[in-house]
Amino acid sequence: MIDLENLRALIAVRDHGTVVAASESLGFTPSAVSQQVKRLEGQINAKLLERVGRSVLLTEHGRLLAEKGVALLADLEELESLAQLPDAPIHGTLRIASFSTANRGLIAPLLGRLSRIAPHLALTLIELDPWDSLALVERGGAELALVHNWSTVALDVPASLTATALCVDRVDVLLHAEHPLASQDAVRPADIAEETWVSTPVGTICHEGLTQLFAGAGHRAKIAYYDGDFSTHVAFVEQQAAVALVPRLGRDLLPPTVVAVPIVDPVPYRQVELAWRRSTTANPGLQLVRRELEALVARGGAGQDVPREG
Incomplete structure (x- = not known):
């Protein structure tokens, strides 16, 4: 055999x-x-x-x-x-591949909740960019992917996976409080096209989102600094070294000298989704995690001002 x-x-x-x-x-x-x-x-x-x-x-x-x-x-x-019997206690291990701001804004509170309602379900977590998370789930290296795709960058989900929308995550530009545009209710891409930017590394989906935002308006983002940690981006803005495009999900409270200004025409956002192999749809642990994440979003616990889709 x-x-x-x-x-x-x-x-x-x-x-x-x-x-x-x-x-x-x-x-x-x-x-x-x-x-x-x-x-x-x-x-x-x-x-x-x-x-x-x-x-x-x-x-x-x-x-x-x-x-x-x-x-x-x-x-x-x-x-x-x-x-697995439907009334039996949920147990076993569920491997999740996710991205950093979702880990902070969604997975962290989820872990606290699961420790109370499903103490025998063990979660493991790996941080990956969305493309890599989908590939990992597709080949069986994880059961669940928590991913995002930008309004300007498509994320193709493999045919063997099922995906469902979880929430919409708005993205703001972070400016120093003394910046001339910091007092505006909103800005357009053309208003900030000549700024010096800090971005996530080349090849990440957030970097693609930044460059495509300006390409759509006929501009090219002037990126001087690359770092994968959004808290570093905030520090650069605080020192007036750059401006940054930072999502609301999992975002820490900003320093008094840093202001988040919405962007319009177009409004940049990330569609946050869950994806899993079709063959694991009936997995009780996976379905519990899905329900709890949806409930967390519905309670407004997914981060700072993250609107529900629709």
């Missing part, structure tokens, strides 16, 4: 292209993953991998086995979810 852990190792190698990358995604050593694939080759008496330079490719047997294996593991995952 084929060992499912060995099968997962083969699928990980297919998805990541190297044994080293596959081992990192699975939390094993490269040697352990190699041994799992070798044991699988022995079980079916066929070669599954062939080396091409520094990468490895699946043989025809390997590709077929991985393809069928993905479907098999999805069916097994769905069966395990359905097998």
Whole structure:
């Protein structure tokens, strides 16, 4: 009989292209993953991998086995979810991939709530950019992704996942209190197009959101500083070194010398969504977390002035 852990190792190698990358995604050593694939080759008496330079490719047997294996593991995952009795205490581990401001504004209060109502459900958390979170859930490295897509940047959800909207997160420009526009009720992109900006790193979805906001108005953002922590952005604004585009979700109270000014025409926002594999829809732990996050948003506990969608 084929060992499912060995099968997962083969699928990980297919998805990541190297044994080293596959081992990192699975939390094993490269040697352990190699041994799992070798044991699988022995079980079916066929070669599954062939080396091409520094990468490895699946043989025809390997590709077929991985393809069928993905479907098999999805069916097994769905069966395990359905097998849990509806009235039984929720237990087990739920792995979540999320982004930093959601961790602060949503996951932190969620953990406090779950410790009281579901003490036997263990949550693990990894911080990733939304694209990486979806990829991790798709390949089975996590059960739930908490992601966002900007109004100007699309986020494609893989066909094997189900996604649902959670809330809308408005994004403001942070200005020093002495900035000429700090007293305005709102500003347009053209009003702040010549400012010096601090941004999240290139390749992140928030950086894309900033650049696309100005590209849509025929301008190019003048970015001088890159840092992935929005609290650093606030510090730069406080020192009058730059202005920043910062979401409201999970945002700390601003210093007295920093002002958040809404942007209009267009209004930048992030659509916050939950995504999971279709095969885990019936998972009681996943559904509990989904309900609790929705309730948290409905109570207004998702951050500073985050409006509900619609």
